[in-house]
Amino acid sequence: MSNTPKSGHSSFRPLHIINEERSAHGLRYGDYTRYRKHCAHKTHRLRSTLKMTHGKGREFKKLPQTAPESAKDGHLQLLLFESERAWAHAQELSAADESRRSTARYRRSHNYLSRLLTLARSPALPLPLSSQATVELIIYALIHTARFNLRRPAASTAAYYGLEHESGANESESEGETSAYPLVQLAVAYALLDQLEKTARTSKEVALARAFKDEIGPEIRWCIHEFNRGTTAGDEGEIELAKHVLAWKKREWDVEGIVGDVAPAYAERVVKSFGTLVSGLKNEAAGGGGPAVRKQILEDLIWDGEPVPVRNPELVDVLLKVQDATRKLKMGASPEEGGAETKAGKGRTARGRIAKYDGVLQSLSDAVDQARKLAEAQQVSGSSPNVAPGVGNRDIQFMYGYLTYQHLTFRIERDRLLLSALSEDTAEKGKQVAPQNTASILHLLSGVLQSLSQTLTLPIADESADLSTLLSTRLSHAKAARALYLARAYADSSHRKYAEAVSLTQRGQLHIREARSTLSILPGDSTSMPQLRFYPLDAETLNELEGRLTGDEERYKKEWFGYNGGVVGPPGEQGGNAKHKKPLFFDIAFNYVEPPMDRLRARAGLPPREEEAGESMKAKAEKEEEHEEVVEETPAPRSGLSGFLGSWWGRR
Numbered sequence: 001m002s003n004t005p006k007s008g009h010s011s012f013r014p015l016h017i018i019n020e021e022r023s024a025h026g027l028r029y030g031d032y033t034r035y036r037k038h039c040a041h042k043t044h045r046l047r048s049t050l051k052m053t054h055g056k057g058r059e060f061k062k063l064p065q066t067a068p069e070s071a072k073d074g075h076l077q078l079l080l081f082e083s084e085r086a087w088a089h090a091q092e093l094s095a096a097d098e099s100r101r102s103t104a105r106y107r108r109s110h111n112y113l114s115r116l117l118t119l120a121r122s123p124a125l126p127l128p129l130s131s132q133a134t135v136e137l138i139i140y141a142l143i144h145t146a147r148f149n150l151r152r153p154a155a156s157t158a159a160y161y162g163l164e165h166e167s168g169a170n171e172s173e174s175e176g177e178t179s180a181y182p183l184v185q186l187a188v189a190y191a192l193l194d195q196l197e198k199t200a201r202t203s204k205e206v207a208l209a210r211a212f213k214d215e216i217g218p219e220i221r222w223c224i225h226e227f228n229r230g231t232t233a234g235d236e237g238e239i240e241l242a243k244h245v246l247a248w249k250k251r252e253w254d255v256e257g258i259v260g261d262v263a264p265a266y267a268e269r270v271v272k273s274f275g276t277l278v279s280g281l282k283n284e285a286a287g288g289g290g291p292a293v294r295k296q297i298l299e300d301l302i303w304d305g306e307p308v309p310v311r312n313p314e315l316v317d318v319l320l321k322v323q324d325a326t327r328k329l330k331m332g333a334s335p336e337e338g339g340a341e342t343k344a345g346k347g348r349t350a351r352g353r354i355a356k357y358d359g360v361l362q363s364l365s366d367a368v369d370q371a372r373k374l375a376e377a378q379q380v381s382g383s384s385p386n387v388a389p390g391v392g393n394r395d396i397q398f399m400y401g402y403l404t405y406q407h408l409t410f411r412i413e414r415d416r417l418l419l420s421a422l423s424e425d426t427a428e429k430g431k432q433v434a435p436q437n438t439a440s441i442l443h444l445l446s447g448v449l450q451s452l453s454q455t456l457t458l459p460i461a462d463e464s465a466d467l468s469t470l471l472s473t474r475l476s477h478a479k480a481a482r483a484l485y486l487a488r489a490y491a492d493s494s495h496r497k498y499a500e501a502v503s504l505t506q507r508g509q510l511h512i513r514e515a516r517s518t519l520s521i522l523p524g525d526s527t528s529m530p531q532l533r534f535y536p537l538d539a540e541t542l543n544e545l546e547g548r549l550t551g552d553e554e555r556y557k558k559e560w561f562g563y564n565g566g567v568v569g570p571p572g573e574q575g576g577n578a579k580h581k582k583p584l585f586f587d588i589a590f591n592y593v594e595p596p597m598d599r600l601r602a603r604a605g606l607p608p609r610e611e612e613a614g615e616s617m618k619a620k621a622e623k624e625e626e627h628e629e630v631v632e633e634t635p636a637p638r639s640g641l642s643g644f645l646g647s648w649w650g651r652r
Contacts, residue, residue: 009129010073012077016208017077021035021039027088028374032091035088039081043085046077046078068124071125076120079113080116083110083144085109086108086112090105093105099151109144110145113141121134132199134277138271143186143189146189146219150182187259190213191259193209196209197209199281203320204316207315210309295320298310303460304531311395312396312399314370315370315374315399319367325360325363329353329357354414357417365407368400368403371396371403375396378396401460404460408451409455411447412451419441419448422437422441452474456472456475473518477512477515477541480515481545483508484504484505487508488501490504498559498560502557505552
């Protein structure tokens, strides 16, 4: 009797498990020792859970192989992690130049993988694997076996990298076994990954397939590049094969084309059930999924009219959170029709939008941190001989720049929303701006300037000349707006620094002219770029800000003239160069300290005054004579009893 549940399939997903474990436990930075220890702990926990320990104490008891009828997902994971543990140990020994021991660990890993394939393909499994899980397991076996074969001594010959071999190993292979040629194995694995990507139901499955394709792509190119080593003019088969490889070497960068030539011809020889597996994948994909599956699908990320590929599964989870927060923001972007909103209603709407912007910024911050870690890990592991950099290196750097740009633009958009709310509040109360509102506006404008300056330093903005130029115009407009409000702060009744206020308005007009001249030389359609929707700017906006600057400048000049007649200085003083009054503590200080007049006259270049110096010396001498101590004569002490007793009453 079968205990198969209604789902009908096992939850064992080899590629998902391997990707998560490798990324989280050291292999992101090429630390094979850490990953090997993690696999050892993982296998120990699985053995304890499945009650498959090798006895207690020092006596080792060998366990029999697991019967397929009693196998669970834990048994499959145990064999998978045993294979990963031996593989990580082989990589660790390979880095230490111990090739013999490394090959032995590779053979042990290959043995565990063969047992895993035998157990997974058994029809007696209580929970059979789905077509997707079976394809993932075959892909893992093909990649693992290809890398093992590349380490063998036969790998130094040209025929080993090709599609033919002297031994007829393929003819004696059973169904499902792989061929012994790395180029064939990697090409078929690449083709299966391509099918996984096309039939994936979630964005994380698409990113997983792309990540493994980027990993084995450079190895396929290396096999083509190394094929001409040791070639000899042998039989006609080798000559014909050499012609194909020479044609591939002219376009060895085209991995897709090479796989398209190799995989169709050798897929059935490497994996006898290739067609059946592909059909099973398509049938599972045709079944679709419910709302839970649709929520795990990312919308296309567009930059400059082209989609941005997501090639890392770790980014999919954080990008889904960003997508969810952005969708909530767009749903509440426009107020509902059908009635005028009250002031309280407007306040609640503004606070709600600010909260939604904060949610978007929080999710984008997490995405930027994740992309930064992946980019740093790519740079660290790029110099490692065991990690081959591929297409994903450039894509993760581009994704990091893209997410950083999005984070900065949403922050600017949030600050501009706050600015508009403060401006509306000021307009309702009148022209007079409260000091606290002015300080808040200046703080927000400083944040906008900082964010715009950071966007200009991103490589993603430098690649587009029009985008960097248009960002510079936004920066000039923000500087002019900051000059406007800073001038109002200087001209406030509590400061009345009209000279600084007029200078700031003039500088703001210079920024406006700079932005207008830049916009005039750009094509008309460049102002409507999707990357600039966060900061709309046109000629009318510049003219409106320039009018406000001009009006404020005229008003400041009139107020300045009415305040002190246009003089730079305190009111009531002529010319503005009048000597400032000394503070009170300066006047009373010389009552206690003698001023150093001689030093001051010497520094001023004046001769010392001798009379005053003589008088001061004479006065000093008289003062010393007056304060001389007068030594009084003390009487001689009395003798006898009266003198002794008199000391009790104070007499000497």
